[in-house]
Amino acid sequence: MAGSEAEKPSTQQQEETGLGLTHRKAENFGEWYSEVVVNAELIEYYDISGCYILRPWSISTWEILQTFFDSQIKKMKVKNCYFPLFVNRGVLDHVEGFSPEVAWVTKSGKTVLENPIAIRPTSETVMYPYFSKWIRGHRDLPMKLNQWCSVVRWESNPMPFIRSCEFLWQEGHSAFATKEEADAEVLEILELYRCIYEEYLAVPVIKGKKSELEKFAGALYTTSVEAFIPNTGRGIQGATSHCLGQNFAKMFEINFENDKGEKAMVWQNSWAYSTRTIGVMVMVHGDDKGLVLPPKVASVQVIVIPVPYKGADTQGINDACSATVVTLCEAGIRAELDSRDDYLPGWKHSHWEMKGVPLRIEIGLKDLANKQVRAVRRDNGEKIDIANEDLVEELKKLLDDIQQNLFDVAKQKRDECVQVIHSWDEFVQALNQRKMILAPWCDEEEVEEDVKARTEGEMGAAKTLCSPFDQPELPEGTICFASGRPATKWTYWGRSY
Structure with a gap:
């Protein structure tokens, strides 16, 4: 199981590679988490508190989730758009719940602005004046819009991915003629969020309804997927899908003429998930060797490492490694070769373990002679020798098994709590x-x-x-x-x- 005693990096390993973590997940979770997100090259700290540079290793996971979700909402006839990030003060007053976190632009150059401009913490009040303009009759409905963007919420106690001052998200906003249509979409979107967590990130979640006290300000009701972090004993809201009812329709006069020629108000929803998903994944699966990536969201699913020996057929080993990568990529497996000859294989092992690559393939002199490779699983450390002729089929099975095992282990730990x-x-x-x-x-x-x-x-x-x-x-x-x-x-x- 991930995080077992056998998987902990030894002091010797840390000295040899410089890659070992200095904090244990079970002993100092906060420091462990901070180390992992930096050492696994997910983020780099920025010189403004609460703001982080998202490095390619984290953005690649975000893009995989984005590709899945975007394709699914397009099947639902949702259209992508983009609205400005600046918000007039008068419009923002409609959502008082975000007031403590709102960042304001008060100057342009040396000129003090007569009316300060807010940077969006969410876009209901940015978008809905234009819903009122664009929706006139029942033929304009349903209107389903989504934007991929960043928002700013000035956090007093920031944490990478979990609570950052600026974060990436999608936010969907829709308007319907009937409550029944709105209710149906709320649950349809929530199921997509469950898929993101359970089927991609291998994180078990609970679908449910938030209390009146915890629902989104201005919503009729809020639904969410909730994850849990066993090491800290804390729940974490994974994503939300809100039925806004007709509250914002009243505020912004979003009316339409129905098919009977009568004036009516629309029913609205809003829904969002963010880069918090990545932080939850790190917290749930990471171990004392670093990050553990579920295969579905790993930009590199298989890393191939040559293991040369003094006097061995180094060129033959390197050629076999290169050919293996080509074979895997042609089969749709995301594979890369670590051909750097200025690092020892042991350093490479630790490096890619820290970055959480699901499978490591090693090819040495013995493997070359036996026409095989050695595969090492990141989730449990198991080593398997695989014949070259069975490689693609066996690796696909292994990747599926790792994905399922990560979910099963996480669910067992969650259920025990x-x-x-x-x-x-x-x-x-x-x-x-x-x-x-x-x-x-x-x-x-x-x-x-x-x-x-x-x-x-x-x-x-x-x-x-x-x-x-x-x-x-x-x-x-x-x-x-x-x-x-x-x-x-x-x-x-x-x-x-």
């Missing part, structure tokens, strides 16, 4: 044990506020994560763990990022 409770004492005990808590709840906003107040401390307060769509049976007479009132649903609680 879930605790079902029924009373306040059980809740506090589970919270102190860093559990993801499933509890019967009365769904009262004042009760959630009370739970937050009663659990406030150094680690942060507990709050609702989501009420899962897949609801366990709630026996008649079940009471809320926090209020003693009749429970109406099961809800996940915990501390979160």
Whole structure:
């Protein structure tokens, strides 16, 4: 299993390669995470706090997710567009929830602007005045727009990918004639977000509905996919799909004439996921050797490394490595050759382990003679000798197995952290044990506020994560763990990022 004692880099390995991590995931998670994202070449720190340079190794993963999602929403007839990043103060006032995080442009050169301009934290108020202009009749509906862009939310306690002042995301905004159409799209988009996490990033998530206290400001309701980080005992919101109802339609007068000639207001949705996805992937799969990439999102799925020996047929080994890369690439496997002769094979092994490449192929003198390669899995360290004639078929199987194994291991670890409770004492005990808590709840906003107040401390307060769509049976007479009132649903609680 990833992160096992056998996989930890030894002190000798660190001295020989200079690549070993100095912090353990289980001992100092925050420092470990900071080391991994830099040493694996995902980011570089920038000279403005909370802003990070996303290096090619992270952007390549983002592009794979983007390609998948963009193709899927286009099947739903969503059109891509782009709106300016600047927002007038008067328009932004409609979304007060972002006020503490908004960055403002107050000067142009040396001239103080009469009206400061905000940099978008989200685009509802940027886009919807134009929805009002473009939507006139029922034939203009549905309107489904999406933009790939960055947004700025000035974070006081930044963390790469998880909470950064500027981050990449997609944001979809749609308008419908009926609530039924809007409701259907909310769930259709949420399923795509589940696919991103579970089928691409190999991270288990829970689909559910946010509480009234935790929903997006101005939304009728918010749905989300929620992940969990066992090492920290914190939930993390993976992506959100909001039904905005008619709230913004009222604000911006987005009206249309229906097929009966009557004036009506549109029903709206907004939905987004961001580069936070990459941070969640690192947290869930990374180990004490560095990053662990699921094959589906790895820009390099297989790294091929020649293992020369003194007096051996070095040219023959190099030729075999080059031919192997060509064969794999022609078969649709993303493979590269590390032909650098100024680094020893051991250094290369550590380097590509740090970067999380799913499979390493080694070819030495023995492999050349036996017409085989040695494959080494990044997820569990297993070594397999594969005949050249079976190489493509066997590597595809291995990559599929690594993808599934990463998900299975992550789900097992997540599930071991879930605790079902029924009373306040059980809740506090589970919270102190860093559990993801499933509890019967009365769904009262004042009760959630009370739970937050009663659990406030150094680690942060507990709050609702989501009420899962897949609801366990709630026996008649079940009471809320926090209020003693009749429970109406099961809800996940915990501390979160």
